[in-house]
Amino acid sequence: MGCDGGTIPKRHELVKGPRKIEKVDKNAELVAQWYYCTLSQEKLSRPIVACELGRLYNKDAIIEFLLDKSSDKVLVEAASHIKSIKNVIELNLSDNPAWTGDKGNTKGDKYDDIQSARFICPIVGLEMNGRHRFCFLRNCGCVFSERALKEIKTEVCHKCGASFQDDDVIVLNGTKEDVEVLKKRMEERRLKSKLGKKSKKSKAAETTVKPEAAEDLPTSSQVNTEKDIANMKSGENRSIAFCKSTAVSESPSSSSGKSSKSSSEGPKRSFASRGEKSEAYKSIFTSHSSAKRSKEESSNWITHTAYYF
Structure with a gap:
């Protein structure tokens, strides 16, 4: 009896205790x-x-x-x-x-x-x-x-x-505590970088918008040039009006001036037409009496000069 191969389990085999944590x-x-x-x-x-x-x-x-x-x-x-x-x-x-x-551990028999x-x-x-x-x-x-x-x-x-x-x-x-602290710092840094990028983009957009608005508005130099052109035009109109007024006012005087000139030139022409010439003017020519020489002053040369008379 009992040789049928069966075994009776012991108590420690039936009662299982808590597993050990590895x-x-x-x-x-x-x-x-x-x-x-x-x-x-x-x-x-x-x-x-x-x-x-x-x-x-x-x-x-x-x-x-x-x-x-x-x-x-x-x-x-x-x-x-x-x-x-x-x-x-x-x-x-x-x-x-x-x-x-x-x-030194090529064979694998050395302690690391x-x-x-x-x-x-x-x-x-x-x-x-x-x-x-x-x-x-x-x-x-x-x-x-x-x-x-x-x-x-x-x-x-x-x-x-x-x-x-x-x-x-x-x-x-x-440790886990160190990792938690580092994670918070990492998140803060990334938030700061994102905000910095957004601010840079907004500044870039503002700088691109400002030149476009400035192109539409006239600059100070353009305003000054327009004012100068307007002043020049007004000055030209005034000068033209002034010239016209002076031309109208000077027209009688100019006619009187012409008459005075003609009256002043009249005696000169009449004097020249009469042939009346001064002694100083006549002394320039060899035909004048002062240019003639007497026989005593004339030379005995055969060849006579133009002054021999």
């Missing part, structure tokens, strides 16, 4: 955030970019994501806020001289040190492996550890010298 391996999570692209899940390789929420991407993956306009495109939650290439900033990273990479990272903080020297908080500046893209920015407080970048403010500091792979 814990995510922190090391695997850190490796996924700091060593792999958030969008394509490939290893991070230069050029590396970061969004305004502090997530790391390969620039090639972002460009392919933006160029993909197909209807069956899967909108990844990690890149839903990226609308253009301007929404990401290329990072200026500092290489870790102690990082060997995959050179997770603590060793490819990039470090250029000020303090901390490795960017997720164990320490890192930030980047939105203006220039330079990456530093949060400890370096707190210890050396300045408004100028330690690496390139670009000026920045507190709002320009973005935490890389921060």
